[in-house]
Amino acid sequence: MSETSPTPQTDKKTVLSVRDLKTAVATPQGQKIVVDGLSFDLREGETLCIAGESGSGKSMTALSIMRLLPEPMARIAGGTIDLGGRDLTALGESEMRKVRGDDVAMIFQEPMTSLNPVLTIGRQLREAVLAHESVSRAKADARALEILRDVRLSEPEQRLKQYPHELSGGMRQRVMIAMALACHPKVLIADEPTTALDVTIQAQILQLMRDLQKETGTAIVLITHDMGVVAEMADRVIVMQHGRIVEDNAVAPLFAAPKDPYTAELLAAVPKLGAMAGKDPANAHLQDGAAAKVVEVEDLTVRFNLKGGVLHRVVSRVHAVEGVGFDLHRGETLGLVGESGCGKSTIGKALMNLVPWEGSIRVCGEHVMRSRTAAADRGYRRNLQMVFQDPYASLDPRMTVGDLVGEPLVIHGLARGQELEDRVAGLFRRVGLTPEQMRRHPHEFSGGQRQRICIARALALEPKAIVADESVSALDVSVQAQVLDLMKELQDEMGLAYLFISHDMAVVEQVSHRVAVMYLGQIVEVGTRRQIFENPQHSYTKKLLKAVPIPDPGRRRDAFEVPTGEIPSPVLPLGQSVERVRYVDVGNRHLVAEAP
Amino acid sequence: MSVGETAVQEAATATGERGVMQRLFRRKTAVFALVLIVVIVGAAVLAPLVAPYDPNEQFFDGLTLEGAPLPPGPQFWLGTDLLGRDLLSRLIFGAQTSLIIGVVANGVAAAFGALVGILAGFFRGWVETVLMRFTDLMMAFPALLLAITLAALFRPSLWIVAMVIAMVNWVQMARVVYTETRSLSEREFIVAERSMGAGTFRILFRHVLPHLLSSIVVFGTLGISTTVLLEATLSYLGIGVQPPTPSWGNIIYENQTYFTSAPWLVFFPGIAIIALALGFNLLGDALREVLDPTQKGRH
Numbered sequence: 001m002s003e004t005s006p007t008p009q010t011d012k013k014t015v016l017s018v019r020d021l022k023t024a025v026a027t028p029q030g031q032k033i034v035v036d037g038l039s040f041d042l043r044e045g046e047t048l049c050i051a052g053e054s055g056s057g058k059s060m061t062a063l064s065i066m067r068l069l070p071e072p073m074a075r076i077a078g079g080t081i082d083l084g085g086r087d088l089t090a091l092g093e094s095e096m097r098k099v100r101g102d103d104v105a106m107i108f109q110e111p112m113t114s115l116n117p118v119l120t121i122g123r124q125l126r127e128a129v130l131a132h133e134s135v136s137r138a139k140a141d142a143r144a145l146e147i148l149r150d151v152r153l154s155e156p157e158q159r160l161k162q163y164p165h166e167l168s169g170g171m172r173q174r175v176m177i178a179m180a181l182a183c184h185p186k187v188l189i190a191d192e193p194t195t196a197l198d199v200t201i202q203a204q205i206l207q208l209m210r211d212l213q214k215e216t217g218t219a220i221v222l223i224t225h226d227m228g229v230v231a232e233m234a235d236r237v238i239v240m241q242h243g244r245i246v247e248d249n250a251v252a253p254l255f256a257a258p259k260d261p262y263t264a265e266l267l268a269a270v271p272k273l274g275a276m277a278g279k280d281p282a283n284a285h286l287q288d289g290a291a292a293k294v295v296e297v298e299d300l301t302v303r304f305n306l307k308g309g310v311l312h313r314v315v316s317r318v319h320a321v322e323g324v325g326f327d328l329h330r331g332e333t334l335g336l337v338g339e340s341g342c343g344k345s346t347i348g349k350a351l352m353n354l355v356p357w358e359g360s361i362r363v364c365g366e367h368v369m370r371s372r373t374a375a376a377d378r379g380y381r382r383n384l385q386m387v388f389q390d391p392y393a394s395l396d397p398r399m400t401v402g403d404l405v406g407e408p409l410v411i412h413g414l415a416r417g418q419e420l421e422d423r424v425a426g427l428f429r430r431v432g433l434t435p436e437q438m439r440r441h442p443h444e445f446s447g448g449q450r451q452r453i454c455i456a457r458a459l460a461l462e463p464k465a466i467v468a469d470e471s472v473s474a475l476d477v478s479v480q481a482q483v484l485d486l487m488k489e490l491q492d493e494m495g496l497a498y499l500f501i502s503h504d505m506a507v508v509e510q511v512s513h514r515v516a517v518m519y520l521g522q523i524v525e526v527g528t529r530r531q532i533f534e535n536p537q538h539s540y541t542k543k544l545l546k547a548v549p550i551p552d553p554g555r556r557r558d559a560f561e562v563p564t565g566e567i568p569s570p571v572l573p574l575g576q577s578v579e580r581v582r583y584v585d586v587g588n589r590h591l592v593a594e595a596p
Numbered sequence: 597m598s599v600g601e602t603a604v605q606e607a608a609t610a611t612g613e614r615g616v617m618q619r620l621f622r623r624k625t626a627v628f629a630l631v632l633i634v635v636i637v638g639a640a641v642l643a644p645l646v647a648p649y650d651p652n653e654q655f656f657d658g659l660t661l662e663g664a665p666l667p668p669g670p671q672f673w674l675g676t677d678l679l680g681r682d683l684l685s686r687l688i689f690g691a692q693t694s695l696i697i698g699v700v701a702n703g704v705a706a707a708f709g710a711l712v713g714i715l716a717g718f719f720r721g722w723v724e725t726v727l728m729r730f731t732d733l734m735m736a737f738p739a740l741l742l743a744i745t746l747a748a749l750f751r752p753s754l755w756i757v758a759m760v761i762a763m764v765n766w767v768q769m770a771r772v773v774y775t776e777t778r779s780l781s782e783r784e785f786i787v788a789e790r791s792m793g794a795g796t797f798r799i800l801f802r803h804v805l806p807h808l809l810s811s812i813v814v815f816g817t818l819g820i821s822t823t824v825l826l827e828a829t830l831s832y833l834g835i836g837v838q839p840p841t842p843s844w845g846n847i848i849y850e851n852q853t854y855f856t857s858a859p860w861l862v863f864f865p866g867i868a869i870i871a872l873a874l875g876f877n878l879l880g881d882a883l884r885e886v887l888d889p890t891q892k893g894r895h
């Protein structure tokens with residue numbers, strides 16, 4: 001793993017050789033080939049990344065190699081998988097069980113679903129050891145402790161006694177890696193292992209995988225949609241589309257000069273951190289210097305009570321948001337970044353009056369009141385709307401999309417009959433859909449189209465501002481770019497203001513005029529895009545920026561400069577409170593929290 | 597393939613109810629269940645036409661010389677009971693009673709249970725506490741004991757029996773609907789509705805209730821068999837439908853002492869009860885599969 005592009009490791013022996021693999025899935029319309037003629041060789045100590053967007057067949061490839069396909073719905077229709085001289089496609093289930101764990105191991109995206117929630121970590125690790133090695137129980141327990149140390153989990157003795165839900169996502173993924181590596185497999189298949197994790201935790205896990213590979217020489221097949229992760233980790237890359245390999249190359253030439261147009265397109269769509277460096281964000285509606293304030297937030301605090309004990313009394317509080325203040329101007333995008341649990345989504349919910357809050361929120365000058373009826377809130381909601389993360393979950397699956405988009409107009413009594421129909425049709429055209437699609441149901445649309453429907457719905461009331469809570473996070477990069485373009489267009493045209501809540505630093509850099517960084521319920525740094533990304537002052541902002549994987553193998557770092565450890569919890573016992581930060585202006589309204 | 601899939605889904609959406617029926621008819625167990633139910637309902641509705649005799653007429657030649665009931669034979673197909681009445685005719689007219697109880701009692705129970713469940717699951721807070729503790733109380737109370745007490749308080753009649761059964765049977769529906777409403781009201785599309793300013797009634801009736809309908813239909817159907825069995829139990833205990841009105845339960849009750857010498861008197865009504873319960877259970881199961889939203893798009 002050096003900065004130079006890896007040379008073909010011809011001296012290393014091949015551990016896994018896949019030839020002309022075909023995987024078929026049965027659908028009501030007949031058989032569908034989801035992996036079509038896949039071939040690759042994996043050498044000892046090598047990292048092969050399989051990249052592609054959703055539906056490209058990359059996960060199906062992993063499941064085929066593990067022989068974990070949901071048969072008979074999906075099955076291997078042809079080809080060979082040669083692992084150490086044995087063809088895995090020809091093995092029976094009982095032989096395959098020995099191969100799994102001993103020779104090939106797999107880790108999944110969501111570690112919580114792969115761990116048994118009712119057994120302790122220690123017991124699950126012991127069983128993993130006992131399943132493949134005939135050793136005594138005491139020996140297996142000792143081995144379990146040893147492998148937890150290997151994955152650098154803090155307080156390993158303590159962890160053995162804990163249950164999966166007591167661990168954070170990053171710790172659980174470490175346990176999964178520990179379990180996968182328990183029997184020193186030759187090949188480790190990792191299917192989106194860091195997608196569900198925060199960037200700083202992702203950096204830790206990627207670093208761990210590199211370290212372990214160096215120690216054990218395990219070959220890794222890393223499946224990911226994130227070109228940043230690919231650039232940081234891969235020796236070789238396979239780009240897949242519609243079940244076929246469109247490009248197979250060493251990582252450096254692939255990024256430098258992609259041969260296939262699809263690869264080029266994919267790489268171009270990836271938002272790159274630092275891509276906007278030196279550019280001042282243009283805001284047509286700000287140029288007069290005194291754009292109207294659309295949303296004003298002062299001293300916003302959201303706390304949730306946690307009940308516990310026999311008497312079911314309040315024992316502790318989640319200090320989700322503590323004394324946050326910001327303004328959002330007409331035509332402006334304010335990026336709100338931070339890791340999970342920092343309170344950024346809670347701010348969005350508080351603005352929409354969906355959680356109990358304290359402080360002051362004004363929308364277009366009107367004070368928002370807490371705990372009012374739905375009817376009383378309608379006034380300010382016409383000026384402030386929200387677009388959620390998961391467009392499928394936020395649309396009622398039983399209604400037609402036309403009814404869904406028209407619903408805000410019906411609720412607010414703004415249109416009916418033919419006028420309603422016409423306005424909905426207009427909204428559909430505005431977001432790049434056709435009015436003919438109005439009679440369909442949400443499940444008949446792709447992810448990007450669904451998010452367009454959600455945007456059309458939010459636009460129906462002609463709001464001044466939109467809260468976009470991770471609104472493009474669930475989309476493939478190429479679709480994400482299109483939706484971001486649409487949002488930008490609408491902003492330029494209508495002077496919309498966005499509160500853009502996201503964990504993705506690169507996307508935030510691309511869209512924001514100003515950026516606020518959140519940590520443990522408070523804003524620790526706020527300023528213009530250039531101030532935050534080119535001159536970060538707070539230690540947490542710097543840490544976040546360093547942890548982001550860069551989609552450029554030429555800039556690959558030998559080691560992520562991330563401190564180990566977890567983010568502290570915002571849960572405090574009753575009576576204790578969070579110390580409010582104080583801000584220093586380091587110039588030009590670039591506010592930074594003082595170090596405590 | 598995606599084009600084909602969309603076309604199939606469009607067709608299914610356009611045909612609506614017919615789509616459900618078509619999918620239902622593709623299942624053998626569902627067809628079997630429907631045949632059973634149609635035969636029993638048909639017999640009940642057309643009872644005066646299809647029953648060979650008056651169910652309450654005591655035939656002089658319906659008993660042996662010793663006064664014992666007749667076994668199945670050419671004149672009385674399923675034999676006669678201890679008063680010399682034709683068993684087949686009594687079973688056919690008894691089907692009326694059993695079905696009225698099944699549909700009415702169960703309909704009331706399903707509606708009431710669903711209402712309690714929705715209110716408790718959606719409003720939470722004290723509404724939830726009061727309604728669900730009441731439901732728990734009803735659940736803990738022995739149903740049969742309650743039914744006996746109620747039946748003793750009022751003079752037993754067909755309608756009273758139906759109401760008693762309804763009061764005992766709404767609990768399961770309430771719990772199922774409550775759990776589903778709770779998880780539904782936390783779904784993101786409900787939160788999205790709130791963020792747009794949708795009022796409680798719109799959310800409840802336009803967005804929560806349609807999602808509950810399939811569960812209510814399935815559980816309502818499954819409940820019919822429980823109801824018919826409970827009616828049979830109450831009648832068997834003598835506090836259900838009163839003689840001479842025949843019901844499958846009281847036919848068994850009246851004739852149980854002759855079980856060893858005239859087994860057909862218990863056997864045939866027993867078969868009828870099992871057939872009806874089985875029919876509705878299988879139909880309920882099939883409906884559950886057909887209406888399950890996660891099965892959609894697979895057809």
